[in-house]
Amino acid sequence: MEKYFSWARNMDLQFANFFLNPFYITAVIGVSLASITGSVVSHLVRFTKTQFLAIESLHMILAAAATGYLMNLFINYLYPDITAYIIMILFMTMVSYMISRGYEENMSIATVAFLSAAIASLASYGLAIYSPIGPSIIYNILFGSPFFLRTTDLLVSIYMTIIVLGAVLILWKKILLLSFDPEYFEFLNGSRKTSLYRIIVYILIAVSGIYLTRIVGAVAAHILMIAPSMTPFIKKISVSKSTIVILLISLSSVTLSVIANLPFGGVLGIFALIFYVTPSMIRSVGRH
Amino acid sequence: MKAVEVKDLNVFIGEAHVLKDVSFELDHPSVLVIVGPNGAGKTTLLKTILGFIKRSSGIIKVFNTDPEKDPGRIRNLVSYMPQIHNIDPFIPLKVREIVSTPVFFGESDHDLVDKALQITGLEEYADRYFYELSGGLRQRVLVARALAKKADLLIFDEPLSMVDIGSREHIIDLLMNIVRKESISMIVVSHDVSHCIKYDPYILLLNKTVIGFGKAREVFTLENLAKIYGAATLNGKIFFMGEEHGSSVR
Numbered sequence: 001m002e003k004y005f006s007w008a009r010n011m012d013l014q015f016a017n018f019f020l021n022p023f024y025i026t027a028v029i030g031v032s033l034a035s036i037t038g039s040v041v042s043h044l045v046r047f048t049k050t051q052f053l054a055i056e057s058l059h060m061i062l063a064a065a066a067t068g069y070l071m072n073l074f075i076n077y078l079y080p081d082i083t084a085y086i087i088m089i090l091f092m093t094m095v096s097y098m099i100s101r102g103y104e105e106n107m108s109i110a111t112v113a114f115l116s117a118a119i120a121s122l123a124s125y126g127l128a129i130y131s132p133i134g135p136s137i138i139y140n141i142l143f144g145s146p147f148f149l150r151t152t153d154l155l156v157s158i159y160m161t162i163i164v165l166g167a168v169l170i171l172w173k174k175i176l177l178l179s180f181d182p183e184y185f186e187f188l189n190g191s192r193k194t195s196l197y198r199i200i201v202y203i204l205i206a207v208s209g210i211y212l213t214r215i216v217g218a219v220a221a222h223i224l225m226i227a228p229s230m231t232p233f234i235k236k237i238s239v240s241k242s243t244i245v246i247l248l249i250s251l252s253s254v255t256l257s258v259i260a261n262l263p264f265g266g267v268l269g270i271f272a273l274i275f276y277v278t279p280s281m282i283r284s285v286g287r288h
Numbered sequence: 289m290k291a292v293e294v295k296d297l298n299v300f301i302g303e304a305h306v307l308k309d310v311s312f313e314l315d316h317p318s319v320l321v322i323v324g325p326n327g328a329g330k331t332t333l334l335k336t337i338l339g340f341i342k343r344s345s346g347i348i349k350v351f352n353t354d355p356e357k358d359p360g361r362i363r364n365l366v367s368y369m370p371q372i373h374n375i376d377p378f379i380p381l382k383v384r385e386i387v388s389t390p391v392f393f394g395e396s397d398h399d400l401v402d403k404a405l406q407i408t409g410l411e412e413y414a415d416r417y418f419y420e421l422s423g424g425l426r427q428r429v430l431v432a433r434a435l436a437k438k439a440d441l442l443i444f445d446e447p448l449s450m451v452d453i454g455s456r457e458h459i460i461d462l463l464m465n466i467v468r469k470e471s472i473s474m475i476v477v478s479h480d481v482s483h484c485i486k487y488d489p490y491i492l493l494l495n496k497t498v499i500g501f502g503k504a505r506e507v508f509t510l511e512n513l514a515k516i517y518g519a520a521t522l523n524g525k526i527f528f529m530g531e532e533h534g535s536s537v538r
Contacts, residue, residue: 047379177389180379180418183370184433187338188393190359238380 027146027254027264029154033161034146034215035250038224039243040168041208046229047179048201053095054225056109057088057209061218063116064088064210065141066123073130081156084210091116092206096199143265144217146254153214160211167204175201220265223272224250230276249275290349291316291441291473292337297346299329299336306332308497309346314475316351316440319467319489322477324516328495330477331371334445337475338368351440363395367439369430371446377419383429384414390437404436407462423450431459435466442467442474448483457483 019025045054068084091112098108127134149157168175178185178197186194205225212221228246253268260267292314299307307329314320322330335341337348339355339362348355355362367390387404390396405411408428418426427450434442442463448456460483467474476484481491481504491507493499499515500507 047376049376173385173392176379176381176385177392179376180381180386181370181375183340183374184368184389186340187368187370188363188390188395190363191340 023147024254024258026149026154027258028251030146030149030157030215031250031254031264032247033157034212034221034224035228035247036243037161037164037208038212038221039228039246040165040239041205041212042225042227042229043239043242044168044175044201045205045225047175048198049179050201050205051226052105052109053092053202053205054209055222056113057091057206058218058222059113059116059120060088060091060206061209061213061221062141063120063123064091065213065218066120066127066138069137069141070123070126070130073127081210081214085207088206088210089203092202093199096195096202100195100198140217141213142218143263144213144215144220146216146264147258149215157211157215160207164204164208164211167200171197171200216268217265220268223265223268227272227276230280245275289316289351290314291318291351292320292475293347293349294333294337295347297333297336297348298344299332299341300344301332301341306496307336310494310498311346312492312498312501314473314490317467317471317473319464319473319484319487320475320492321481321484321489322475322492322494323479323481324494324499328516330494331445333494334368334443334475334477338362338366338443365439366441366443367434367437369434369442369444369447372423372427372430372450375426375430377426379418381418382414383410383416383418383421383432386418386429387414387432387436389433396437400438401436404432407435407466408432424452424455427451428455428459431463440472442472444474444476444478446477446479448478448480456480460484460487 042054045051064084064087065080067087068078068080068082071078071083072080094115095108095112098111099105103111124134124138127137131137174197178194182194185197189197209221209225212224215221216224224246228242249271250268253264253271256262257264257267290313292312294313295311297307297310298305310329310333322333324330332341336343337350337355339359342356350362351365353361353365384401384405387410388398388401391398391401405414408431410425410428410432413421413425413429418429421429427447431444431447434444444463447459447463451459463474463476464484464487466472476489478484485504488503490502491504492501493507493512493516495516500509500512
């Protein structure tokens with residue numbers, strides 16, 4: 001009996017060590033905040049039909065983040081994240097300006113994607129040459145490291161979550177009405193106000209993209225910005241339910257990535273495939 | 289007093305000359321039904337009247353106001369129902385929330401919303417999500433939303449599309465009763481005028497330019513119908529050719 005209890009006590013200690021590990025706690029907090037923001041933003045993306053923007057924003061995120069770090073090398077007081085936010089907002093403003101001037105969405109996003117791809121490549125190259133840790137910074141931007149977030153990163157995450165969620169909460173009804181019937185919305189609000197709301201939505205997506213990249217990396221940020229609004233196992237569109245689902249999936253991914261010693265983005269991608277895509281595929285096979 | 293005055297209106301969208309020298313006047317209060325084939329410029333005409341689309345030349349006045357110069361006054365005077373095809377039905381909004389849109393933007397009050405829900409028979413669906421409703425009920429929600437805003441001129445862009453034949457008559461009767469009771473004017477774009485005819489509205493036959501304007505018996509001539517739809521045959525009283533969504537023969 002004594003033996004059994006000591007074994008159990010050891011197991012308890014192992015679990016306690018595992019769950020109270022500061023790296024694990026940091027990742028849990030960071031990924032939870034990112035999942036909540038990602039879920040809300042993914043609904044924003046779905047309702048406003050800006051999937052093209054969310055998907056194509058990889059170049060922009062990489063360009064903005066790499067340029068932010070590069071500029072920090074030469075001008076110390078330029079905080080990389082702030083520069084990245086500003087550059088990302090400029091990209092998104094450019095997209096929305098082109099669309100408002102009558103260019104097709106594809107044309108607008110392609111123009112900005114080409115520009116940002118060029119900047120991303122040049123900035124990454126510059127980082128690799130001028131910074132001794134350049135390649136690891138680029139790896140970090142792409143794949144993230146939620147286990148190695150600093151306290152300041154977590155604080156920034158909390159502020160950003162509050163800002164993004166606060167803005168979405170204030171504008172939620174307007175965003176729904178704009179997405180439901182853009183023409184009627186324009187009729188009641190005028191074209192300038194309607195364009196302004198569209199730009200705000202684009203900027204919210206842009207800012208969230210950079211913030212999520214900071215926590216989980218650009219690759220996983222894409223999953224968080226798109227997957228939660230897919231509803232294969234939720235019958236009706238529900239932001240709260242899909243937030244709980246992505247939260248559970250993300251936290252499971254954090255845990256499994258520690259246990260299996262795999263990158264968080266990879267595990268999250270596999271989970272997303274299992275939980276979001278497979279049910280839809282099974283259903284479509286069933287229909288045929 | 290004129291509800292709408294349009295003179296020598298020309299609209300280009302890109303290279304396309306969508307409206308050519310369109311002119312007509314609508315007294316207040318009265319009802320105008322705009323008829324024409326797909327691509328005739330019906331919706332463009334409505335959007336130009338509302339100030340959404342800028343005209344290339346010509347004059348438009350809505351209650352003596354130029355919609356391009358004073359869009360705010362147009363918003364106060366007009367209520368509008370766009371085509372249902374532009375709507376995303378899967379946005380999670382309830383019927384009451386949709387009908388209350390003008391209240392949300394300070395253009396109406398809750399009493400009008402309740403009245404609109406009541407006269408369109410949507411009271412029992414008020415707490416249902418839009419995506420749960422059938423096509424006909426969805427159309428009625430949009431009609432109710434237009435009615436929930438105070439206006440002197442109602443503009444409806446194809447209010448009868450997706451509505452079954454029985455409900456079409458009901459919706460037109462409903463609109464005509466409101467128009468008469470409240471002494472307001474109404475412009476309706478519709479492929480199916482059969483339900484409107486009994487109310488003797490003005491008809492604008494449009495095919496990029498005005499083919500005919502006036503009362504139905506003056507406008508629906510074989511010559512005009514041939515100009516609009518390419519061919520028309522006399523068979524009984526009036527023969528109507530529509531490429532619609534359910535053409536109608538009377």
